[in-house]
Amino acid sequence: MCLSYFREFNTASVVLRLTIAFLFGGVIGLEREQRGRAAGLRTYILVSIGASLAMLLDQYYAERLSSEWRSLNLSTDVSRLGAQVINGIGFLGAGTILITGRQGIKGLTTSAGLWASACAGLAIGAGYYECIALAFILMVISMSLLPAVESRFVAGSRNLNLYMEMDSVQNIGDILRTLRRINVSVMDVDLDSGRDKKCKHSNVTLSMKLPKGMQRTQVLSELSQMDCILLIDIV
Numbered sequence: 001m002c003l004s005y006f007r008e009f010n011t012a013s014v015v016l017r018l019t020i021a022f023l024f025g026g027v028i029g030l031e032r033e034q035r036g037r038a039a040g041l042r043t044y045i046l047v048s049i050g051a052s053l054a055m056l057l058d059q060y061y062a063e064r065l066s067s068e069w070r071s072l073n074l075s076t077d078v079s080r081l082g083a084q085v086i087n088g089i090g091f092l093g094a095g096t097i098l099i100t101g102r103q104g105i106k107g108l109t110t111s112a113g114l115w116a117s118a119c120a121g122l123a124i125g126a127g128y129y130e131c132i133a134l135a136f137i138l139m140v141i142s143m144s145l146l147p148a149v150e151s152r153f154v155a156g157s158r159n160l161n162l163y164m165e166m167d168s169v170q171n172i173g174d175i176l177r178t179l180r181r182i183n184v185s186v187m188d189v190d191l192d193s194g195r196d197k198k199c200k201h202s203n204v205t206l207s208m209k210l211p212k213g214m215q216r217t218q219v220l221s222e223l224s225q226m227d228c229i230l231l232i233d234i235v
Contacts, residue, residue, distance in 0.1 A: 007127040009059050021052035021124045024136055025117055031143050032110055047089065047114055048121040054085045055125025082122045089118040113143065158210045160219065163233045169202040171228035182222055185209045201230060 006013045022045055029044025093111035116139055123132045164175070172191060179186055188207035210219065216234070223232055 003129055006129070009063050013127060014056060017052055017056065017124050017127060018049060020129075020132065021048040021121050024048050024120055024124065024132065027136075028113060028117055028139055028143065031140070032113060044114065044117050047092070048117045048124070051082075051085045051089075051118040051121025052125035053121075055082055055122045058082060059126070082125075085118055085122060086115075089115050109143070113139070158212070158214075159207070160210055160216055161205065161207050161235045162219075162223075163203065163205050163231075163235045164223070164229055165201050165203045165231040167201060167228045167230065171202075171226075172204055174226065174228060175204070175206075175223065178222060178226065179206075179208065179219075182214070182219070183211045184214075184219060185211075205235065 006016055025045040025048030026041060028048075029041040032044065033040030093114045116135075120132055120135050120139070123135065166172070166175070169191065172189070176186060176189075186206055186208050190205040190207075192203045208219075210216070220232060223229055
């Protein structure tokens with residue numbers, strides 16, 4: 001009975017929906033900000049509130065069309081603004097995706113979180129409270145708890161991508177021979193031979209497959225003993 005009242009288009013329901021959108025975006029954004037991501041507390045709050053406002057505007061139009069505007073023969077698609085939010089949020093999300101100098105991609109989770117927050121704001125604006133409660137729980141679990149589970153699965157994977165900085169491009173042969181000696185199969189080599197004159201070293205990204213039973217730490221230990229390697233990082 002109470003939810004039915006707050007699904008109606010009235011001042012109390014508008015206040016409740018915008019407040020929920022504010023809290024929802026704030027909690028998700030705070031988790032992202034604690035991890036040092038590009039989009040944080042304020043960004044998620046604004047995205048969630050903005051999407052909720054778009055849905056409230058749709059309902060406002062529908063309300064007016066059924067009353068004051070009916071005599072003017074006006075018509076509109078009440079889902080139009082919501083659809084534009086889902087499309088438009090892609091531009092904001094794309095701005096959080098970065099391709100690093102180590103051939104890694106960062107920001108995908110942040111971008112997906114922004115898109116999900118926008119959709120959540122639409123659901124809040126529509127008054128679909130049961131849906132948003134479950135969505136909130138699942139989003140918090142995905143961003144807060146699943147990284148530990150994901151890390152455990154990745155740690156056990158036989159596929160490994162390594163970024164390395166070395167003294168000279170000529171050292172790549174020694175690195176490949178070391179990997180072959182410990183039975184590591186190199187699948188791909190992405191070599192930068194130092195085309196940038198300001199950079200005094202060369203770097204390479206290797207995609208490899210480890211033999212059964214070998215841990216990633218064993219590969220890192222073997223390579224770290226080579227004097228020609230200045231830096232090793234998993235990407």
